[in-house]
Amino acid sequence: MKTICKSDYGTCEYGCKRGYWGERCLFECPANCLHSDCHSDNGTCRHGCESGFYGSSCLSECKIQDAMCTDCITTCDRKYGGCISCVNGYFPDLDHITNTRCSECKKTCIDQKCDTKMGVCLMGCVNGTWGERCEKQCSESCLVCDKQTGLCERCVHPAIYGPRCDLVCNSNCVKKECDWSTGICSLGCEVGYYGNKCHNSCSFTCLNRTCDRETGSCVNGCIKDFEGDSCLQERRYGTDSDSTSPVGTIVVVVSVTVLIIYAAVTTVILVTK
Template sequence: MLAFLFCLFSGWRRLRGFEIKTSSSGQCNQAGPQSSTSCYKDRTSTTQSVYTVTGCNQPSSASFSGRTVYVSTPNKPLTLCEVEIFADQARCNTGYYSISRSTCQPCNKCYNNTCDPTTGVCTGDCKTGFYGTKCQQNCSDGCLNNRCSKSDGRCNDCKPDTVGQYCNRTCGAECQPRSDQTTTTCDRNGRCTNCMVGRHGDKCDMSCNTGCDGRCDRNDGKCTSCIKGKTGDRCDINCNDNCTSCNQGSADSCTECKDGRWGSSCNKLCNTNCKPVVGTTVGKCDQMTRTCINGCLPGKIGLNCTSDCEAGRYGENCTSKCGNCVDETPCDIITGSCGLVGCVDGFQGPTCKDVQTPQEPDDYTTIIAAVVSAVVAIIIASVVIFLVLKCRRRQKSRESDQVLANDIPMKAKTDASRPSEKQLKVEEKPIESGNTYVNPLGSSNKEEVGERSTQVYVNVDEPSEPSTRVKLTNLLPYIKSRKKEKTFKTEYQTLPSGLCSAYDYCMNAVNKPKNRYKNICAFDHSRVKLDIENDDPNSDYINACYITVSY
């Protein structure tokens, strides 16, 4: 923009020190100058009739451009004859360049903000992070310190783990990752600094042999060390059959032998008296000294397990002392057994260490065993007969429509089938209180007995007859006595059967449906009581009893 200001001769002095402001949006009113930008101030020392303004001289304005131009002077009033404004190529201040007739663009990406005012090409280098003729392109994020070539943007150097001219690629997956910030995974050309475990080659693109125990040489692929059982530069040769591992240079230079072997090449056998390794049948000994590692078998002692236990000792490490063998004969060094010589009097057992308890003669023991067997056989036969008779009695009862056990009243009734000797025996004793069997056949009230053959029991306070339990030590005399008296049958028939205690809760009308069988009840004194629910006193009933077990 070019401006010409003309004034009359008489107004020259008033125009002196004038100021030009521009605005792209301001209106031509009193508020306009306040929001406009100062472009030019007159600094001439002499007055002129014509002022030619070709550009701005104020730092606040980059270019002489705008929609509205304001002219003011510190001296009032302002006298102007003519103001002429011509649009032309903008002339930009230092640090700017022209992009149109009225617009200047800053060259703030050029080093020191210096550029050609017409083309905008930076006259020097670019600021850090930019490249190009006008330094308007960003360097790659992978450039170290954000520096790159001004001409083509190639990075001066790359950040760690990035490669390529523009540092926009990463190191290969075969490269060993860097361990800290001071190392790199690969160089700028992509060559790995170190290969991943199991890889080798210039680009770490080849695998080490499967026999290598991890790493191998990057250049030739030779294994650093071998896995167990392998040898050779590439660990592709087996150690000899007696080794579990060997030196990398020789298959016969063993560093560990298989169980049961020793020697530099593991070609010698350990002593057979070495204690076997768990899960095997062979012992393990030191590769150089042949010493048994896990100790000796029972009966053997010494580093190589070649010596027997001394007389009077046996077992593992020979720590056990022999028992009481006859004539102080040495026991077996393995088991401690006295063998055929046996134990001295008063001792017994495999090692003759158990004190012998006095015993009755063998023939007496045999007699007792025979008697016990006979009694057991008699009892079994009696039980079988009883069950058969009971089954027949039930069948007869059904045929005659006798009442079920649930309908049996609590007052006593008896088994009419009992033999007379039983009846006579019971008649001799009065009925007493307690929980015992009562046979009312001896009662004079025959109507009470009736024709029903059901066995009935009532509660009495004390047993009506003494206990018939017999101690084992008295069993044989007892059997002989009963045989002689011929009272076994009578005694057997005194055994109680049926319901022997009170069972009122079982017969309760509410509880009857809870019984699975009508003739099997839970006794009142030993029944299992459930927790009462909903205040119902009958809710605690279940057809189950506690029993007492004797040991």
């Protein structure tokens, strides 16, 4: 900056260098002016105030207006315009009808710790709440929900599941319990059922109605007259002795016995004659 002054009164021709103001640039800018810069003609701060002050000359402290405020804004008419940063444990709350004031961090923030400018919970939310400030309630059936979406990450009871914990586990699950996210039975199936969610019935021809949880094949074999992995094939009896039907065997035995008795009776009759 040129350091030329008028010869008559000694007033500075081109204004003052940074940090000074007045006709002869004899006055220092207010100490709280940002960058120590003020207008040469009236000494008002050119770029605003240092943190914690407001007003045209940045002479007023923000904490006079709000004890928890560490920084505030100056309005166009050079007045207090509300807090924009607070001490630890507080945040600028926009919910106030007039100027933004510092409010306590939400009690739903873990350890009640939040960002001092935005109020965002720093350590996350306590169980049952979600949102940036943990101000929203999870579904009643959620034990924990996602901080951003509110979708359930765990359910309050092992018999329900789904992103909103509003689905019921299959009644064929052991104790009716299933995985909260997939609905897959956690403890297996009740006797007579199989599949991840135990939707499928074991074959009625499985011995003891017991089958493999994944495949449905009969683990203890089949009931009488059925065969195959799932005991769905009716056993066919052939002519070989090892495949003869028990019923056929009885018929043959009875027939032979009748013939023997008949022959014996006939013999006795002939002899007596």
